Amino acid sequence: xxxxxxxxxxxxxxxxxxxxxxxxxxxxxxxxxxxxxxxxxxxxxxxxxxxxxxxxxxxxxxxxxxxxxxxxxxxxxxxxxxxxxxxxxxxxxxxxxxxxxxxxxxxxxxxxxxxxxxxxxxxxxxxxxxxxxxxxxxxxxxxxxxxxxxxxxxxxxxxxxxxxxxxxxxxxxxxxxxxxxxxxxxxxxxxxxxxxxxxxxxxxxxxxxxxxxxxxxxxxxxxxxxxxxxxxxxxxxxxxxxxxxxxxxxxxxxxxxxxxxxxxxxxxxxxxxxxxxxxxxxxxxxxxxxxxxxxxxxxxxxxxxxxxxxxxxxxxxxxxxxxxxxxxxxxxxxxxxxxxxxxxxxxxxxxxxxxxxxxxxxxxxxxxxxxxxxxxxxxxxxxxxxxxxxxxxxxxxxxxxxxxxxxxxxxxxxxxxxxxxxxxxxxxxxxxxxxxxxxxxxxxxxxxxxxxxxxxxxxxxxxxxxxx
Amino acid sequence: xxxxxxxxxxxxxxxxxxxxxxxxxxxxxxxxxxxxxxxxxxxxxxxxxxxxxxxxxxxxxxxxxxxxxxxxxxxxxxxxxxxxxxxxxxxxxxxxxxxxxxxxxxxxxxxxxxxxxxxxxxxxxxxxxxxxxxxxxxxxxxxxxxxxxxxxxxxxxxxxxxxxxxxxxxxxxxxxxxxxxxxxxxxxxxxxxxxxxxxxxxxxxxxxxxxxxxxxxxxxxxxxxxxxxxxxxxxxxxxxxxxxxxxxxxxxxxxxxxxxxxxxxxxxxxxxxxxxxxxxxxxxxxxxxxxxxxxxxxxxxxxxxxxxxxxxxxxxxxxxxxxxxxxxxxxxxxxxxxxxxxxxxxxxxxxxxxxxxxxxxxxxxxxxxxxxxxxxxxxxxxxxxxxxxxxxxxxxxxxxxxxxxxxxxxxxxxxxxxxxxxxxxxxxxxxxxxxxxxxxxxxxxxxxxxxxxxxxxxxxxxxxxxxx
Numbered sequence: 001x002x003x004x005x006x007x008x009x010x011x012x013x014x015x016x017x018x019x020x021x022x023x024x025x026x027x028x029x030x031x032x033x034x035x036x037x038x039x040x041x042x043x044x045x046x047x048x049x050x051x052x053x054x055x056x057x058x059x060x061x062x063x064x065x066x067x068x069x070x071x072x073x074x075x076x077x078x079x080x081x082x083x084x085x086x087x088x089x090x091x092x093x094x095x096x097x098x099x100x101x102x103x104x105x106x107x108x109x110x111x112x113x114x115x116x117x118x119x120x121x122x123x124x125x126x127x128x129x130x131x132x133x134x135x136x137x138x139x140x141x142x143x144x145x146x147x148x149x150x151x152x153x154x155x156x157x158x159x160x161x162x163x164x165x166x167x168x169x170x171x172x173x174x175x176x177x178x179x180x181x182x183x184x185x186x187x188x189x190x191x192x193x194x195x196x197x198x199x200x201x202x203x204x205x206x207x208x209x210x211x212x213x214x215x216x217x218x219x220x221x222x223x224x225x226x227x228x229x230x231x232x233x234x235x236x237x238x239x240x241x242x243x244x245x246x247x248x249x250x251x252x253x254x255x256x257x258x259x260x261x262x263x264x265x266x267x268x269x270x271x272x273x274x275x276x277x278x279x280x281x282x283x284x285x286x287x288x289x290x291x292x293x294x295x296x297x298x299x300x301x302x303x304x305x306x307x308x309x310x311x312x313x314x315x316x317x318x319x320x321x322x323x324x325x326x327x328x329x330x331x332x333x334x335x336x337x338x339x340x341x342x343x344x345x346x347x348x349x350x351x352x353x354x355x356x357x358x359x360x361x362x363x364x365x366x367x368x369x370x371x372x373x374x375x376x377x378x379x380x381x382x383x384x385x386x387x388x389x390x391x392x393x394x395x396x397x398x399x400x401x402x403x404x405x406x407x408x409x410x411x412x413x414x415x416x417x418x419x420x421x422x423x424x425x426x427x428x429x430x431x432x433x434x435x436x437x438x439x440x441x442x443x444x445x446x447x448x449x450x451x452x453x454x455x456x457x458x459x460x461x462x463x464x465x466x467x468x
Numbered sequence: 469x470x471x472x473x474x475x476x477x478x479x480x481x482x483x484x485x486x487x488x489x490x491x492x493x494x495x496x497x498x499x500x501x502x503x504x505x506x507x508x509x510x511x512x513x514x515x516x517x518x519x520x521x522x523x524x525x526x527x528x529x530x531x532x533x534x535x536x537x538x539x540x541x542x543x544x545x546x547x548x549x550x551x552x553x554x555x556x557x558x559x560x561x562x563x564x565x566x567x568x569x570x571x572x573x574x575x576x577x578x579x580x581x582x583x584x585x586x587x588x589x590x591x592x593x594x595x596x597x598x599x600x601x602x603x604x605x606x607x608x609x610x611x612x613x614x615x616x617x618x619x620x621x622x623x624x625x626x627x628x629x630x631x632x633x634x635x636x637x638x639x640x641x642x643x644x645x646x647x648x649x650x651x652x653x654x655x656x657x658x659x660x661x662x663x664x665x666x667x668x669x670x671x672x673x674x675x676x677x678x679x680x681x682x683x684x685x686x687x688x689x690x691x692x693x694x695x696x697x698x699x700x701x702x703x704x705x706x707x708x709x710x711x712x713x714x715x716x717x718x719x720x721x722x723x724x725x726x727x728x729x730x731x732x733x734x735x736x737x738x739x740x741x742x743x744x745x746x747x748x749x750x751x752x753x754x755x756x757x758x759x760x761x762x763x764x765x766x767x768x769x770x771x772x773x774x775x776x777x778x779x780x781x782x783x784x785x786x787x788x789x790x791x792x793x794x795x796x797x798x799x800x801x802x803x804x805x806x807x808x809x810x811x812x813x814x815x816x817x818x819x820x821x822x823x824x825x826x827x828x829x830x831x832x833x834x835x836x837x838x839x840x841x842x843x844x845x846x847x848x849x850x851x852x853x854x855x856x857x858x859x860x861x862x863x864x865x866x867x868x869x870x871x872x873x874x875x876x877x878x879x880x881x882x883x884x885x886x887x888x889x890x891x892x893x894x895x896x897x898x899x900x901x902x903x904x905x906x907x908x909x910x911x912x913x914x915x916x917x918x919x920x921x922x923x924x925x926x927x928x929x930x931x932x933x934x935x936x
Contacts, residue, residue, distance in 0.1 A: 255799070319636070353573065
């Protein structure tokens with residue numbers, strides 16, 4: 001644990017494998033980021049010495065100063081063990097091995113991997129990798145060997161991501177940046193030779209800044225699946241863990257064999273065990289995004305599956321009903337009294353054409369103030385435990401202020417509200433109005449329903465164990 | 469049919485229900501668009517006369533000139549029948565009624581609706597609506613009563629869209645514009661009092677500019693479901709018809725009752741009949757988009773469900789395998805010989821780390837030329853009928869030219885190729901490179917798989933009836 005804390009909060013770093021001739025080598029990219037973007041004291045290492053970006057290169061870890069917290073190793077596989085030993089001798093506690101050529105390439109690599117695990121264990125080094133793209137902690141640390149102009153970096157926030165696939169992780173970072181969902185840390189776990197996903201579950205479980213942990217997992221080694229769900233179960237009352245499992249189909253599983261060579265060992269444990277231990281099982285990347293987004297807000301529990309929906313378009317109400325139904329969520333029809341209560345606060349001219357059965361369809365004639373007033377009434381209805389806003393800003397009566405206006409109404413109530421706003425630049429003011437006032441915004445109807453499903457799934461588990 | 473042709477290709481139009489005092493009334497918005505955006509000779513009509521935007525207002529259709537092709541009616545429901553009669557007396561063949569207040573509001577409205585159907589039939593008028601937002605034909609006609617600055621309009625292209633929900637249609641237009649998928653026409657069918665979805669299926673079926681017809685349907689009147697699938701069946705060898713059915717769940721169906729009051733009549737006919745008659749049944753808006761996109765290109769048939777996949781990230785190969793498996797599509801493992809054939813053309817330094825089993829993972833070290841050469845070989849493999857490219861441009865060796873470069877390789881072959889590129893502005897050059905060279909680009913892995921599924925579904929039906 002100390003090793004991981006040091007790894008993610010280093011003061012001084014070293015990069016083994018910089019090139020004095022190729023400024024675009026992975027080692028050089030990493031060196032520049034650590035030294036100049038993160039502003040960390042960083043020692044470049046290459047047996048030949050010389051200079052990189054005007055900084056003197058040390059010939060080895062041994063010759064470098066003694067204050068190193070984290071070493072990133074980017075040298076051919078057969079040199080890694082030697083470097084790791086030097087790190088151990090120097091009592092360095094955290095190492096990231098980005099080099100490939102280990103268990104993923106077969107026999108010879110498996111031997112090399114066993115060797116570096118032994119060395120890391122022997123010296124008490126926390127080692128992430130090999131065959132990973134590194135770790136990213138906003139405003140602190142970025143060891144990804146991809147140039148910054150190629151990959152967007154999300155802002156600092158409350159979601160931690162751990163991935164067995166570097167490509168998958170990078171794509172999530174782009175998406176999080178695009179959706180303005182902040183992250184606490186992103187970990188490319190690679191072959192997880194020594195440090196496992198489970199270690200990071202424990203670490204982020206105890207990090208109060210992390211509100212949700214997201215994992216992409218292709219497979220577990222023998223017995224590791226059970227360790228994983230047990231670790232999740234320990235922290236689940238504090239925060240949700242969301243898992244997307246790659247290779248769940250037979251074809252997908254076959255594909256993992258060429259990728260991470262994950263053992264089939266605990267494959268079967270996945271689905272059922274996830275539910276049993278309170279892990280939220282995402283079916284695809286869209287669900288991962290939906291859960292990351294909503295759980296970043298620490299949403300209130302949903303004690304039942306019943307939701308009130310408010311829309312400007314009947315068609316959207318129909319589609320949301322179908323989607324909700326698919327997730328076992330319900331829009332209970334409102335009673336005559338409840339309908340009257342909402343109808344009465346609406347602009348008189350449109351009371352006759354609006355529908356309040358649930359979904360409530362205020363029609364394209366409604367204005368901001370109708371949404372405010374009807375939502376304010378709807379959220380007092382005992383029979384629902386959440387609100388869903390399907391907000392199409394095409395109607396002439398809807399202004400760009402509607403996000404903030406409606407969010408401020410929602411704030412006065414104790415029920416979770418999520419909003420759908422079409423994902424278009426011109427509506428960013430609306431989306432920001434919601435988000436800055438604590439309401440998560442989905443960019444598809446389905447995502448809004450998935451968000452509510454995530455909350456309901458989590459609440460249901462916590463109810464079952466008596467924690468909600 | 470003549471009526472619909474006139475409706476969608478008018479030379480002269482009239483708008484009944486402009487206001488001389490409120491420039492933002494629906495009638496005025498429509499008038500401005502027809503007169504100034506579409507540049508059509510357009511007569512504004514209001515019993516009080518006067519001027520609108522400097523144009524003289526006629527007091528009635530009867531008083532207006534005789535050369536009118538299309539009348540758009542936007543007056544309160546109880547005035548519509550009178551206006552319609554005047555249109556009939558003037559032998560006007562095409563009318564769009566945007567006014568609400570008909571069958572969707574119950575008893576009184578149902579009577580009014582029956583009355584206008586009778587008048588339209590009696591005079592041989594093709595009437596779209598009531599309770600619709602209008603029609604849009606790029607570069608020709610735009611009767612939507614939403615101001616242009618509120619809703620994006622897609623470019624001219626080959627997809628026709630017919631929708632029972634105006635809100636749903638508007639959102640598709642925004643999405644099509646955003647994704648650069650062109651449309652031939654967009655029809656808000658409203659209550660489909662007289663002109664039905666089926667009439668437009670027949671119309672667009674005979675329009676050689678239309679490559680795919682997309683429908684959002686909440687319900688059919690008694691017997692209309694069968695008429696609909698029969699009409700689809702008649703044109704299905706020429707072009708695919710894609711249907712998203714709203715209200716398929718019980719909850720969703722209940723919601724349609726407050727929206728379009730569609731009869732449950734032919735509800736049961738839907739699912740099974742769609743398959744039997746060769747209609748492609750989309751499960752959500754994402755599938756609608758995927759099918760619209762791919763079928764706009766008139767893709768080659770996929771005689772089997774077997775696909776070759778090429779990626780830069782093992783994780784993406786795994787996820788694509790899972791997705792494909794869910795759609796009954798297959799990435800058959802390549803033989804040793806086939807693998808060797810591809811490996812040999814790859815840059816020697818990376819031959820050892822790349823995997824060619826299918827999905828082929830060229831790894832983050834591969835360059836544009838590796839993709840070109842490997843794809844060129846892969847598409848010669850007899851065992852596959854399509855190619856799937858999962859293109860993550862994060863890898864340093866991939867340039868912005870890769871889209872055009874790889875598309876030009878695909879062009880030399882007879883198999884359909886679709887590409888996935890992350891949906892980010894910075895990659896637009898890549899996406900355009902594909903699209904301008906005839907390769908459809910998906911913005912999620914799932915969408916790419918859905919595209920292939922659409923082609924395969926269509927081909928399978930055509931094989932069954934001996935047409936492929």
